[in-house]
Amino acid sequence: MEEEASYVCGECGEEVVIPVDLSAGSYQEYVEDCxxxxxxxxxxxxxxxxxxxxSWGELE
Structure with missing residues (x-):
């Protein structure tokens, strides 16, 4: 199982690597600052x- 994923910031286009908490369920949604x-x-x-x-990101 993977423990990291990434998303592309909707503002600057930077690819950001994020940790994935596999114990938090099969669908997760949260807000993170680039x-x-x-x-x-x-x-x-x-x-x-x-x-x-x-994983994917979108501007808040």
């Missing part, structure tokens, strides 16, 4: 039954 431009992004993480991780 470490480059400081804009808030809503982060979405989906974990499939085989442990594959899909």
């Amino acid at each position: 470490p480059v431009c400081c804009r808030a992004n809503v982060i979405h993480v989906e974990i499939d039954p085989e442990g594959g991780v899909r």
